[in-house]
Amino acid sequence: GAVVSQHPSRVICKSGTSVKIECRSLDFQATTMFWYRQFPKKSLMLMATSNEGSKATYEQGVEKDKFLINHASLTLSTLTVTSAHPEDSSFYICSARGPRMERDNNEQFFGPGTRLTVL
């Protein structure tokens, strides 16, 4: 099956620093990638939709200047949390969807997640 990786899996940083999280589709080309955020014991909330070669579409309430998304190639999307603060601590999960090859191909493949802790 399709594999999506995330790096790093865990990161601890000081308040005020920026953190970059990478999401890679390892064996397929992903035209669309999604970034989700999950607080402890809560559900996944979509932050933004990233399409290769174009600007990301952010969900309401998500600061685009705070969470920079770059989908520079068909296998890589990055999420940069700029000037991180303790309230940004969360579990960030990406998913990738390949080109639609058939009508009923609507599955997203999830990365293993990145746990961010901001001190």
Add this chain to the structure above:
Amino acid sequence: AQKVTQAQTEISVVEKEDVTLDCVYETRDTTYYLFWYKQPPSGELVFLIRRNSFDEQNEISGRYSWNFQKSTSSFNFTITASQVVDSAVYFCALSEDTNAGNMLTFGGGTRLMVKP
């Protein structure tokens, strides 16, 4: 707008009991997809099943079974003879067939605890 409701936030059962996790969804689309994912303590989402809106056939996979009822907008998940390894958070999700990238809307999740 689409919405997924998992009314049970936590369920606790004893090993070997059967357990059903409820999922109710709302959508205006006639074409949509429903999913179930398992999230163990490690955090990684494990895909369990995808069902499209035109296929109301129930499915069984080992100890897992799914009951899709369009009439009640429900997509319930049953684990038969539960095991301790089934302990996890289970998410039901919905994706509409639009040009908006087919984003997933997740339910709030049900935390299942299976005790030995």
